[in-house]
Amino acid sequence: MDHLLPAEILEADRAFPEALAACGDLDALLRLKGAYVGREGSHAARLMDLLKAAPKEQKRDLGAAINGLKQQWEEGLKARQADLEVAKKHLNALASNWDPSLPPPVPAHGALHPLNRLMDRLVEVFRPLGFHVEEGPEVETEAHNFDGLNIPEDHPAKASSDTFYLAAHPKLLLRTHTSPVQVRTLLRVAPDLARLGGIRFLAPGRVYRKDEIDPTHSPMFHQVEGMLVGHGIGMQHLKGTLEYALRALFGPHTEIRLRPSYFPFVEPGCEVDVSCPLCDAKGCRVCKGSGWVEILGAGLLHPNVLRYAGIDPEEWSGWAFGMGVERMAMMLSQTPDLRLFFENDQRFLKVMGGLD
Amino acid sequence: MWIERKALVAEIPAAAALDTRQLCELLAALGFPVDGVASREGTDVLDVDITANRGDAMSHRGMAREVAAKLQQPLAPLDPSPLAEGEAKVPVRLESPGCPLYATALLSLGKGTTPPEAQAFLRALESTPKCLPAVDASNELLHRYGHPTHAFDADRIRGAVSVRWAKAGETLVTLDGMTRTLTAQDLVIADEAGPIALAGVMGGDGTKVTEATRRVLLESAWFDPKTVRATARRHSLHTDASHRFGRGADPAMAAVARDLLVERLQAWAGATLEGAWTAGSLPAPVAPVLLPEGLLLRVAGEPLTLAEAAKVLGRLGCGVDVRPEALAVQPPTWRYDLAIPDDLAEEVLRLRGYEHIPSVLPALEGPPRPLAAGYLQRQALARRLAHLGFLQTVTYGFISPEADAAFAVPGNRPEGRTLANPLGQEYSVMRGTLLSSLRAIAEQNLRQGVREIRLFEVAPTYASGPQGPSERFTLGLVWGGTLGGEDYLSPARPVREADLSGIARDLGLASPPEVRSLGEGLFGLELPVSDLPLAGARIIPAFRPFSRFPAVERDLSLLVDLGQSYEALASAMRAVLPVEALQDLRCVDVFRHKSLPEGCQAWLMRLRFQADRTLVGTEVDAWMAAALTAAEGLGARLRA
Numbered sequence: 002m003d004h005l006l007p008a009e010i011l012e013a014d015r016a017f018p019e020a021l022a023a024c025g026d027l028d029a030l031l032r033l034k035g036a037y038v039g040r041e042g043s044h045a046a047r048l049m050d051l052l053k054a055a056p057k058e059q060k061r062d063l064g065a066a067i068n069g070l071k072q073q074w075e076e077g078l079k080a081r082q083a084d085l086e087v088a089k090k091h092l093n094a095l096a097s098n099w100d101p102s103l104p105p106p107v108p109a110h111g112a113l114h115p116l117n118r119l120m121d122r123l124v125e126v127f128r129p130l131g132f133h134v135e136e137g138p139e140v141e142t143e144a145h146n147f148d149g150l151n152i153p154e155d156h157p158a159k160a161s162s163d164t165f166y167l168a169a170h171p172k173l174l175l176r177t178h179t180s181p182v183q184v185r186t187l188l189r190v191a192p193d194l195a196r197l198g199g200i201r202f203l204a205p206g207r208v209y210r211k212d213e214i215d216p217t218h219s220p221m222f223h224q225v226e227g228m229l230v231g232h233g234i235g236m237q238h239l240k241g242t243l244e245y246a247l248r249a250l251f252g253p254h255t256e257i258r259l260r261p262s263y264f265p266f267v268e269p270g271c272e273v274d275v276s277c278p279l280c281d282a283k284g285c286r287v288c289k290g291s292g293w294v295e296i297l298g299a300g301l302l303h304p305n306v307l308r309y310a311g312i313d314p315e316e317w318s319g320w321a322f323g324m325g326v327e328r329m330a331m332m333l334s335q336t337p338d339l340r341l342f343f344e345n346d347q348r349f350l351k352v353m354g355g356l357d
Numbered sequence: 358m359w360i361e362r363k364a365l366v367a368e369i370p371a372a373a374a375l376d377t378r379q380l381c382e383l384l385a386a387l388g389f390p391v392d393g394v395a396s397r398e399g400t401d402v403l404d405v406d407i408t409a410n411r412g413d414a415m416s417h418r419g420m421a422r423e424v425a426a427k428l429q430q431p432l433a434p435l436d437p438s439p440l441a442e443g444e445a446k447v448p449v450r451l452e453s454p455g456c457p458l459y460a461t462a463l464l465s466l467g468k469g470t471t472p473p474e475a476q477a478f479l480r481a482l483e484s485t486p487k488c489l490p491a492v493d494a495s496n497e498l499l500h501r502y503g504h505p506t507h508a509f510d511a512d513r514i515r516g517a518v519s520v521r522w523a524k525a526g527e528t529l530v531t532l533d534g535m536t537r538t539l540t541a542q543d544l545v546i547a548d549e550a551g552p553i554a555l556a557g558v559m560g561g562d563g564t565k566v567t568e569a570t571r572r573v574l575l576e577s578a579w580f581d582p583k584t585v586r587a588t589a590r591r592h593s594l595h596t597d598a599s600h601r602f603g604r605g606a607d608p609a610m611a612a613v614a615r616d617l618l619v620e621r622l623q624a625w626a627g628a629t630l631e632g633a634w635t636a637g638s639l640p641a642p643v644a645p646v647l648l649p650e651g652l653l654l655r656v657a658g659e660p661l662t663l664a665e666a667a668k669v670l671g672r673l674g675c676g677v678d679v680r681p682e683a684l685a686v687q688p689p690t691w692r693y694d695l696a697i698p699d700d701l702a703e704e705v706l707r708l709r710g711y712e713h714i715p716s717v718l719p720a721l722e723g724p725p726r727p728l729a730a731g732y733l734q735r736q737a738l739a740r741r742l743a744h745l746g747f748l749q750t751v752t753y754g755f756i757s758p759e760a761d762a763a764f765a766v767p768g769n770r771p772e773g774r775t776l777a778n779p780l781g782q783e784y785s786v787m788r789g790t791l792l793s794s795l796r797a798i799a800e801q802n803l804r805q806g807v808r809e810i811r812l813f814e815v816a817p818t819y820a821s822g823p824q825g826p827s828e829r830f831t832l833g834l835v836w837g838g839t840l841g842g843e844d845y846l847s848p849a850r851p852v853r854e855a856d857l858s859g860i861a862r863d864l865g866l867a868s869p870p871e872v873r874s875l876g877e878g879l880f881g882l883e884l885p886v887s888d889l890p891l892a893g894a895r896i897i898p899a900f901r902p903f904s905r906f907p908a909v910e911r912d913l914s915l916l917v918d919l920g921q922s923y924e925a926l927a928s929a930m931r932a933v934l935p936v937e938a939l940q941d942l943r944c945v946d947v948f949r950h951k952s953l954p955e956g957c958q959a960w961l962m963r964l965r966f967q968a969d970r971t972l973v974g975t976e977v978d979a980w981m982a983a984a985l986t987a988a989e990g991l992g993a994r995l996r997a
Contacts, residue, residue: 114749121736167776199722214780236714259714263409270703346801347748354743
């Protein structure tokens, strides 16, 4: 019956499957539909015109041929439409899907300075033992910084090569340790000491010594001082407290070791070592293979320190310790250069600081 | 101080059984940590750290005494045959209490030089042998026995020798070739022509022993520690001798050291003794120190008997008299540091070993005290800012005068905050501001290519005053660069002044702070921490009722003049609105564009009403109309 159909229709019919497959979306399919089975100007419309004009005896056969073609095209279009609709639905679903692996908005990431963080931690560790925090000024008197601490008048630390003095106030200096807070606090509480039942506190803060800036020296650094005054206080109490605190800080298996040493404001005096927290005392670079790291200096209060504050050393006794915060921070973090703590590079602060 | 193992063992033979590591541990347990071990001249040499109170330990003999006491083993005998003293060949006059004892001898030198083993000993201690026996022997004795001695060229000394205070302005060329101008507080050894040595510190160049020296006059004296320290400091001349005399030498060693020096010169240089004599006498021994049993038990924290303590102190060379409930202890002549009962208690514990100290938590005798409000406020402030994305900095308290002047308050004179001896000009003024330090840190970070700067510091700033600088804790903040744009949802925008104002408001600051421009797109803010509110005393604030009826929100878009104050407009609008119903009124958008009439901007005002009843549309309409009228009173118009 093909002889009844014009050649271009036959050509269009031959091209139909390929055209159908080429429709990538519903819009393209709609255009194809218009071209083949649309109401006007389509191949189907032309065939209807042909049928109308055809001689009567041919109408039956031609009609059947035309219907066959139209039906074939419509089925093809319908099937393709269904496929495209499924594909579109799938894309829509994908588009509305959230990919959790895309970087999400993250709240800005701030941090405490590592040195402050460490000092805060030390305060936390001593709080359960009843220690509070005392503070004092950084610009101090010679009396508080040296005299009240049994430091002899001609001690080399008093020299202007070691200690910063103020030009307009020759008796004022930048405190060289947090120990003047001891002197201030003892002077303040002395009249009330019996009622208070002694005193125990930490004094964290910044101190100054005239050292040139290099990888292990800084003219400003931080110390945490600890002090306890009570009745019948001996070395066993110093050891007991430090053992508790250093275990709270470094872990329950931590051991401590006291070694005799000397500071003018304590008697007996000692250095305190802690079993190396980095290698569990197995021996590493930080503890130089010994399994121990020096962590602080301490001792029982020299009777002259109590006397200076007007406290009777026959009745009261106590202990004190002082630790270098930078030294501990460098040890724990293995930061190779002290200057990094004062350079305040944001990359350093973000990584080393943080929040507890 | 360097301690040569072989020489130490010569003094305490029992130490030979310890290997070097054990020896180091033993010394550390006695309070002499070893900083390092070197191998020199075929033996181990220990770098021993000796605390300032232990001048007596600054020699091989001194260290050996400690080891002997700990090991409970005898020291090698130290018994040079005492020289028969005769009359003074050169008169010695002691004219100052700074030198109560002066042993001396005159010798003619023969042939010979420093023996190789003595040279090796000196080299092992990083000391260079001079191959002048008088010099090397004195040096060797110092390291071995701790007593400094000196040899003068006897033929260059004129007349009698005296130990006296220098006359102010007198000069002396010391062995190091420096001309020293002396003060009346300097103790000198002098001949009749003038000073020939700074006593206990350094000899003079004019009388030094050289290869040409034929006769030597020895000096082995005892000098007052304080005087020697002061002179050493005054002349910045810290020598082996000044360290030992400055920390207290053993007066009983003066004659012994002289005798040992004579022995060596006879053996090494074929010297002939022409005479030995001593001026002055041993200083009186210090009074015995009483160690009460109660104090010993308190310090030790465990039952220790006085008899045990007496034994330990006896091993250290103390004379001990056991009395009821106390020990009377006469410290040996070399132990200046044993002055109070606590010193003796320490010695007992030290020799027993600190490892025996028990571990006890001290009981609370009174209630624990709370943390101070100011301290807690700073802790909370730092934590809040860290949560808000700020990084805490720590910068030096001193800055340059220029950096200080850039932000410090004009009345705060830097002269009152300036250091007399700063590390340098850039670290010379105790800062009146944190902003200079923060700006410097910000700029340094920006140079590193940081997108956003967000820093804070809480530290004291200083204000000059008649009694000296006062200090108060200050908060400094800097914020700059680009905000956002780091993820697919947050648009990027530059940081603005208002961002810092918002932080100040978040921290509870009531009035808008002064935000300073610190450079291109970088803003700073500084305020005393005391300006921020303290945490309330109540754990939870008092309850304030709130409405459960629906709220109504209305926007009003206003055209206002560019110079219009927002606060004035908002106040005018608030004034005409019912206090009980107005929940909030704020500008939520500022629009400036050329499409608006010239000189105008558009503010989108958002008003929120809520009351203890359901609000009716008409009453809200009336409030909105009143608010508009109030705005119009200030020249605003409804934006079409």
